[in-house]
Every structure is written in C-alpha cells, then in structure tokens.
Amino acid sequence: MDLKVIDNATCTFCGCVCDDIQLHADENRIHQAKKACVLGKAWFLNHTAERKYPDALIDGKEATLDEAIEAAAEHLYQADMPLVYGMSNTTCEAQRECVEMADHLGALLDSHTSL
Amino acid sequence: MTCTLGEVKNRADFIVYWGGNPAECHPRHFTKYALMPKSQFLPRGRKDRTMVLVDIRETKSVKASDVFLQVRPGKDFELITVLRAMIKDQPISEAQIAETGLSVEQLQDFVARMKAARFGVFFFGMGLSMTRGKHMNSAALLTLAAEMNAFTKFVAMPMRGHGNVTGADVIMRWQTGYPFGISFNRGYPRYNPGEFSTVDVLVRGDTDCAFIIGADPGATMPKPAIEHLKRVPTIVLDPHVTHTSKMARVHITTAPAGISAPGTAYRMDEIPLPLRPALESPYPSDEEVVRRIKETILKKPDWMGERPQMLTTQV
Ligand code: SF4
Numbered sequence: 255m256d257l258k259v260i261d262n263a264t265c266t267f268c269g270c271v272c273d274d275i276q277l278h279a280d281e282n283r284i285h286q287a288k289k290a291c292v293l294g295k296a297w298f299l300n301h302t303a304e305r306k307y308p309d310a311l312i313d314g315k316e317a318t319l320d321e322a323i324e325a326a327a328e329h330l331y332q333a334d335m336p337l338v339y340g341m342s343n344t345t346c347e348a349q350r351e352c353v354e355m356a357d358h359l360g361a362l363l364d365s366h367t368s369l
Numbered sequence: 370m371t372c373t374l375g376e377v378k379n380r381a382d383f384i385v386y387w388g389g390n391p392a393e394c395h396p397r398h399f400t401k402y403a404l405m406p407k408s409q410f411l412p413r414g415r416k417d418r419t420m421v422l423v424d425i426r427e428t429k430s431v432k433a434s435d436v437f438l439q440v441r442p443g444k445d446f447e448l449i450t451v452l453r454a455m456i457k458d459q460p461i462s463e464a465q466i467a468e469t470g471l472s473v474e475q476l477q478d479f480v481a482r483m484k485a486a487r488f489g490v491f492f493f494g495m496g497l498s499m500t501r502g503k504h505m506n507s508a509a510l511l512t513l514a515a516e517m518n519a520f521t522k523f524v525a526m527p528m529r530g531h532g533n534v535t536g537a538d539v540i541m542r543w544q545t546g547y548p549f550g551i552s553f554n555r556g557y558p559r560y561n562p563g564e565f566s567t568v569d570v571l572v573r574g575d576t577d578c579a580f581i582i583g584a585d586p587g588a589t590m591p592k593p594a595i596e597h598l599k600r601v602p603t604i605v606l607d608p609h610v611t612h613t614s615k616m617a618r619v620h621i622t623t624a625p626a627g628i629s630a631p632g633t634a635y636r637m638d639e640i641p642l643p644l645r646p647a648l649e650s651p652y653p654s655d656e657e658v659v660r661r662i663k664e665t666i667l668k669k670p671d672w673m674g675e676r677p678q679m680l681t682t683q684v
Contacts (some may be wrong), residue, residue, distance in 0.1 A: 256574075259493065263645040265486045266627045268395050269529035269637035270402070279647040284628070291396035301628040303648040307610050311620040319621065319653065326580070327665035329602040333578030335554060335680050339567045340584030343536040344606075345632025348655035349533075349540040352582060355663040357544075360553045362576060364567045365537035366584060367549040 256280060263287075265294040266343070336361040370515055372490070372524045373638045374401075383486030387423045387510065388445065389494020389528045389616040392430040394505060398528075403492070410487075419482060423448075424496055438479065441470030443501040449509040451514060455480045484520045490629055491525040498527065529637040532583070533626070536635035571597045577680060579603045583626075587612030606655055621658055624650035632656065 260277040265287075277298065278286040287298040310322030317325075330336050338356040341349045342365065356363040377384075384403050391398045399405060407414035422434040425442040440448050448469040454461050485490055491514055498507045501577055510525055515672060516524035531533045538548040545551055550562035563569055567586070570576050571594035578601055587595055588611065595616070603617040608628075614620040624630040629650035633641050 258647065260645055260647050263647060264627055264642050266532040266634045266644065269535060270395050270397050271533075271634055271636035271640075271642055272401060273642045274401075277645075277647045281649070284647050293396055298628065298647075299607070299623050300630065301648065303629060303650055305651045307622045309622055309652065310611070311614065311617075313618055314615075319658075322619050322621045323658065323661050323665055326604045326621070327662050327669075328401060329578050329604060329618065329667050330580060330662070331443055331666050333576075334600075335648070336578040336580060337567065337570060337576040337585045337619050338580045338582075339586065340582045341540075342531040342534040342583050344533060344583035344655045345626045345630060345634060346536045346540050346641065347632045348582065348626075348659055349537050350544065351656055351659035351663060352580075353541060354546040355580075355659060355666065356551075357553050357558075358663065358666060360556060361580075362565050362567075362570055363541065363545070363549075363551040363553065363558075364565060364570075365541065366531055366534045367538055 257285070265290055265297065267294050267297040330355075330359055330361075333359075338363045340365065342366045370511065370518070370524050371373055371638070373640060374403075375603050375640075376488075376524075377403045377490055377526075378406045381481065381490045382411060382418050383489040384418060385419045385423065385489070385491045386420070386430060386434075387491055387493040388425075388493065388496025388498070388500070390424070390428040390430050390496075391492070391494075391528065391623045392428065392433060394494070394530060395528060398492075402546040403490075404433065417644075419486070421482070423480065436479070436482075438471055438475060441468070444469045445497050445506050446502040446509055449513050451476065452480065453509075453513050456483065456516060458512075458521065466640065476558040478593070483517060483523070486521055486523075489521060489523040491519060491523070491556065492528050493525065494528040495530070526638060533634040535637055535639060536633070536641075539635050539639060539641075568594055571595075574600075575680060577601050580606075581613055581617075582659065585611040585613050605623075606658055608652070618660075622652045623655045623658055624652045626655065630654035630656070 258279050263275045263277045264273040276288040283302045284298045287295045308316040309319045310317045315332045374522050386402040411417040420434045421436045423438045431437045514523045514525035543550050545558035547560035550566040552565045599616045604619040605614045606621050606623050608625040627644040629646045629648040
C-alpha cells in the first residue's frame with residue numbers, strides 16, 4: 255500500500271481555507287491531515303474513495319448517471335420558474351457552470367449568503 | 370473597506386471579533402492570521418496585539434481575548450450607533466448606553482483603544498449579521514470602520530463559514546454583477562434579496578423546480594420552505610445522500626470538492642486558492658455534472674420569450 259504525501263493541500267471546511275495542510279493518503283482514505291485543526295481533520299479523515307452511495311437516485315430508486323442527468327435536465331426545462339441554490343460546498347468552476355445554467359433557464363439563482 | 374488576511378497578519382494590532390466564536394468555528398483564525406503571527410510590524414506577535422470580543426454570551430473565544438464586551442442580545446445596532454457618536458465626541462445619554470448592556474467606562478475604554486490602534490480590524494460573524502437588524506447591523510459596523518479612518522487605519526471583514534460561500538459571491542458578482550438573490554426570469558439578471566432569496570421564494574411557493582448543489586436546505590431551512598421543496602421536483606448534487614436528497618426527485622452523487630475533486634475555492638478575504646485533492650473518486654465532479662445537465666438543456670428547443678416567465682399557477 256503506497257502512502258501518498260500531499261503538501262500544501264487546501265481545507266475548505268471553514269472560511270479560513272487553510273492551504274498549508276499536509277495530507278497522507280493511500281488509495282482509499284486520508285490517514286493524516288497535519289496542521290489542520292480538529293474540524294479540518296475530521297473533514298479530511300471522514301471521506302473515503304469508496305463507493306458508499308449509488309451513482310444516482312431517481313424518485314428514490316437507483317439509476318445511472320446518464321439517466322439522472324437526463325431527468326434533471328427535463329425537470330429544469332419543464333419548469334417555469336426553476337431555482338438554482340446552494341453552491342457553498344463546491345468549487346468555483348462548478349459555480350460558474352451553475353450561473354450559466356441559471357442564465358439559460360431564466361432561473362432564480364441564490365447562495366447560502368442570503369440566509 | 371476591507372483588506373486581506375495577509376495584511377491582518379502583518380499589520381493589525383487591534384482585532385475585534387463581533388458576534389462570532391472563532392475559537393470553535395474558525396479554529397486556526399487566531400494562530401494563522403489574526404492573533405499569534407509575528408511580523409516585521411508586530412515583532413512580538415500576540416503581545417503586540419489587542420483583541421476585543423463583542424458577543425452576547427461567553428464562548429470559548431473569551432479566553433483568547435484581552436477585553437470581552439457582553440452586549441445585550443439584539444442591541445448590536447444600538448451599540449454600534451453609540452460608538453459612532455462617541456468617537457466623534459457627540460453627546461450620548463446614560464440611558465442610551467445602559468440599553469446596550471455595557472457601562473460608560475467600558476465604552477470609553479473601547480473607544481480609546483480603537484483610536485490608539487495603528488491598524489484596527491473588525492471581524493464580524495453571524496451573531497451580528499443574522500440577528501435582529503441583520504444586514505443593517507453589518508452596514509452600521511462598516512460605517513463605524515469607515516468613520517474610524519478619520520483617526521487611524523480601520524477595516525472590517527465578514528467571518529465567512531461554509532467552505533466556498535465566498536467563492537459563490539465572487540462568481541455571481543463576476544458573471545451577473547450581483548452576489549446572491551438573483552433572478553434571470555426576464556432574460557437579464559435582477560437583484561432583490563427578500564424577493565429572490567431562497568427562503569422567501571420557498572416559503573411563498575414561488576418556484577416549480579429546485580436545483581440544490583453543495584447545500585442541505587432540508588436540514589437547515591424553516592419548515593414551510595422544506596414543505597415546498599417536497600412539493601416540487603427537487604434535484605440534488607451532493608457527495609452524500611443528504612436530508613434534501615431524501616425528499617428529492619433526482620439525486621446525483623458527486624466527488625467532494627477538495628478531497629477528490631480539483632478546482633478553486635475562495636478564502637473569506639476573497640483570495641482564490643487551488644484545491645489539491647488527495648483521493649480519486651468513483652463519482653464525477655460537480656463541475657462535470659452541472660455542465661452535462663446544462664448541455665442537455667441547451668439541446669432542447671429554446672423557449673425564451675414563448676413561455677410565461679413566471680408561475681401562472683401557484684404550486
Ligand atoms: S484547517 Fe480548520 S481552520 Fe483551516 S480551513 Fe480547515 S476547518 Fe478551517
């Protein structure tokens with residue numbers, strides 16, 4: 255089992271976004287998160303690369319990614335006033351896609367900030 | 370009027386945390402940025418800095434503070450207004466000071482310290498911006514910081530939580546000109562928090578399909594909002610099956626950002642930082658899934674201008 259060491263990894267658990275974390279990881283999980291605080295450690299160590307959940311769920315039943323993307327697009331397309339919301343625990347790249355999608359849909363767009 | 374955490378680290382000798390509990394919510398804020406670091410301008414680190422905590426109750430952060438001001442709950446705005454008057458030597462009645470829950474001496478001491486600082490900073494948390502007065506409180510504090518610049522350098526910065534919320538603000542500002550609470554229903558962005566902010570939209574029932582990414586409103590929002598999410602088709606993208614996923618029509622599992630999805634995240638002072646994922650995920654990234662949904666939508670015939678850009682019947 256190879257242990258990978260990643261220097262200067264970034265923790266996004268809180269707004270401090272510490273970018274000096276040293277991670278020790280194998281294929282499956284992160285074993286150590288040096289310099290991270292308790293919250294950051296718990297966040298890093300709680301995730302695994304395992305397939306814990308189904309790829310997708312449609313109406314509560316397991317589905318493939320392709321089916322789910324199709325279903326999501328159809329729901330959004332059919333709606334007169336869709337809402338795109340959230341975007342905190344994700345990357346800026348994904349956020350940019352969300353904004354573009356909301357633009358095409360004529361949708362409402364909002365984040366956690368408004369709470 | 371704000372600055373980066375780098376400036377705080379190197380220069381700020383007077384730190385005020387207002388309505389927040391950094392010791393527990395932003396554990397490394399003290400050590401990495403605001404209190405401990407030594408610098409050219411603050412060679413003795415913590416000893417060269419003064420920290421004042423303003424909050425309604427004693428939290429763990431009190432131990433790290435030099436002065437703790439326990440403001441009466443819901444009286445932040447009044448306190449800020451009193452301080453704004455006091456720094457300008459305007460008359461204040463004793464009743465007005467008593468209302469804040471603090472004594473004249475405490476406030477005089479606070480004002481003296483603010484004025485004596487070389488570089489002061491207000492970090493304000495949800496205890497200020499989410500309680501009675503809400504954004505008016507934040508606005509008042511920003512005004513106080515601006516007015517303090519008549520005497521010395523002063524800045525204010527919100528303590529953002531929740532991963533990359535700062536990034537969401539920045540990206541929406543960049544793309545639409547507004548930070549949140551946006552509607553594209555007329556084909557161009559309009560901004561109106563209160564009308565277009567999610568809680569209000571959901572409570573009023575003003576949406577007929579919800580797309581939720583990187584959030585779990587099912588666990589955090591008020592009940593009427595959740596009830597509405599159950600009524601309309603909801604789509605969730607999340608690394609876990611969340612409360613919201615359980616009431617959703619479509620859930621798609623994605624790779625957690627920063628753990629196994631690469632990308633960029635913004636720090637609370639709006640500095641973008643690259644993510645260095647450590648694990649390979651069996652799931653696609655949020656970015657990829659949203660892009661594919663968007664592309665699927667774009668293949669369908671364009672209806673902008675044909676359909677009513679509003680709800681014709683309440684859901
Ligand atoms: S390591 Fe701790 S302080 Fe730093 S971003 Fe992560 S949770 Fe926040």
